[in-house]
Amino acid sequence: MITLQNLTYIHPNRDLLFDNIHFTINSRQKIALIGNNGVGKSTLLRIIAGEISPAGGSVSINKNDVYFIPQVYGQFNHLTVAEALKVEDKLYAFEEILKGNASDENLECLNDDWTIEDRCNEALRYWNLSDIAFNQNLGNLSGGQRTKVFLAALMIHRPSLILLDEPSNHLDTESREKLYKYIKSVNATLLVVSHDRTLLNLLDMVLELTPKGINTYGGNYDFYLSQKEKELEALDHQIKSKEKTIKQAKEKERESVERKNKMDVRGQQKQKDAGVARIMMNTLRNKAESSGAKLKGVHEEKINTLSTELSRLRSGVQEFDQMRFNFQDSGLFKGKILVTGRNISYKIGEQDLFREPVSFDILAGDRIALKGANGSGKTTLLKMVVNAIQPNGGNIDSKIQDYAYLDQDYSIIENQLSVLDQAEKFNINGLQDHEIKTRLNHFLFDKNDWDKKCVSLSGGERMRLSLCCLNIRSKSPDIIILDEPTNNLDLQNINLLTAVLKAYQGTLIVVSHDTVFMQEIGVIKEIQL
The missing domain is CATH 3.40.50.300 (P-loop containing nucleotide triphosphate hydrolases)
Incomplete structure (x- = not known):
């Protein structure tokens, strides 16, 4: 189980990345973590894995059985395959023991894991990496091969909690199918950051990380999309309703001000015809102006409140809906x-x-x-x-x-x-x-x-x-x-x-x-x- 409570992370430059994040993942749940670039998904995985510390809040987890695979884009090129698999010490101890060097140090390192070499070879074979040597550097492998080496480690170590950050990047179609098969069959808790929609649809629940916190959707990615569509429809209805209310409030303000001005003019004329003293006329006019200002203030406060609510609603509309595309035709007729x-x-x-x-x-x-x-x-x-x-x-x-x-x-x-x-x-x-x-x-x-x-x-x-x-x-x-x-x-x-x-x-x-x-x-x- 993973439990996050009131988690906050602040960048070294003191910029706040996210605040008050909390959620729970139960044993053997398979969860998608999605959100826009820069919102903090990878950082959140690194905090759960214990690689970095939050500025506040807590993470409750058994860190001894967590396996984290970050995005693989070349930062591990200095490692050998065995080091990437996190088996280099065991393999060395195993080989030394087979040579007759059964020292206490080697036996302690191996820890009776006599199948380690077989499991490594089996895992590499699953990912079509049988021709790759344990001492080969990752820098000599393709992007897809590097990713598959790290995925092979899951089959070797068999952790109960797996954190994956964009695991299908660089994988070809056949390798993606192998990943999907593994995701469906593995008996472990999964938290996966991915933009691969086929993979996301294999997971049980979606956690959406936003600048305002975590939103939870109790289904796969298609379910998430259907719920988001309903949310956006409701948001659109709220925006239109709020725009209509603001329009009505402004019209009511205009009518109230016009009616008040007409009443004031008629009142002043009656007072003048009745011969009211000038000093009393000034007092009555000041009271009328004060009353008008209060009336205007009431309407302005209401309109400002409505406008603030409208801005908040509009901020929920996805930014790319505002974009404009205007590509002219190339002039080539279709079929040429x-x-x-x-x-x-x-x-x-x-x-x-x-x-x-x-x-x-x-x-x-x-x-x-x-x-x-x-x-x-x-x-x-x-x-x-x-x-x-x-x-x-x-x-x-x-x-x-x-x-x-x-x-x-x-x-x-x-x-x-x-x-x-x-x-x-x-x-x-x-x-x-x-x-x-x-x-x-x-x-x-x-x-x-x-x-x-x-x-x-x-x-x-x-x-x-x-x-x-x-x-x-x-x-x-x-x-x-x-x-x-x-x-x-x-x-x-x-x-x-x-x-x-x-x-x-x-x-x-x-x-x-x-x-x-x-x-x-x-x-x-x-x-x-």
Whole structure:
């Protein structure tokens, strides 16, 4: 069981990340932890794992049986496979004992775990890593292989509480299926941070971390979405109701003031006709003005209260609903042949890269999945499609003149530039400075962001700025190539990217193992390597 009470975390720079977080996870529950980038999901996992300490509150947990796998993005490259598996000492002791060195130290280290080597080999075999040596450095492995090494450790140690941070990142389709199978079958408590919607639907409950705290949803991710839709509908109804109430309050204020002014004018005229003394007239006028000010104050207070409530309600509306997409058509008619490839082959040294010669056609308007295992040549083929390299064998005829390549790091963004300078680079149509800034605002980059260096942007911010740059350029590219575009995005930004690609009318080639994303953007053809 995990129990968090009044948990608070403050960054070293004294910025508050989250406050008063509390929830309980029972034994063998499988829980999803979701939330926007930067809200503190990974930090929360690290606190539960005991890697960092909170500024306040408490965590109740048996830390001796917790296994935490953080996001794997290269920070462990100095480790060997055995060190990553956390078995290096046991394996060494086991080998020494087999050699005849049954010292007390080696026996104590092994602790009668005579199956350790067999379990390690079995786990690596499950993840298709049988050809990897225990003394091999992680830095020599692909991103997917590194992730699978850490996942293999779960099968070796069999912990009762597992914390996973984006475990499906970098995994190919086959490996994701193995992960899903493990998630469904494992008899342990799970707390998982992920943007993989297929994985999220395997979990029992969703915890949504927001700047205001934790929201709990008693079902899988699809259930969460249905509940959020109901919440947003209710929120929209509240906003419209509050807007109507404010309008009515302002109209009532106007009518009350007009009625009061008319009564005051009639009263003053009667007093004048009756010959009331000037000093008494001034006193009565002052009383009327005071009464009018009080009346106005009552109405203003009510309107201000309503306006505050309306602002609070509007703050609950997702930011990307405010964005504007305006990609003009590329001018290519649907069905026009853009690329023809026939019996393409490519050699690296004397070795053929592709398993067999590749043939395909790409037509304007196609939405194509490029599939293949790690090392199958997907990136090489993409370079051929855009005329960057030529095949060693076969023929490729590419008529693509204009393309956008969006990889998982959104590398069209130049790190040394500011946000505004980056946007200006795509201003090929001579837009005025204020129009550039307006479009940045539409993609949620306000004046406080314009001078920010691109190197400091998060994955979601890089994605938004990339889309903004294409929007500023206005004319759609002939083709957009997406290479694992969702790997570093949270669910909100994946939904944003999905909405933009649905609106885009041009040609797409997508390398992705996110099947839900592929379905939602309308991918129906594939090139298999």
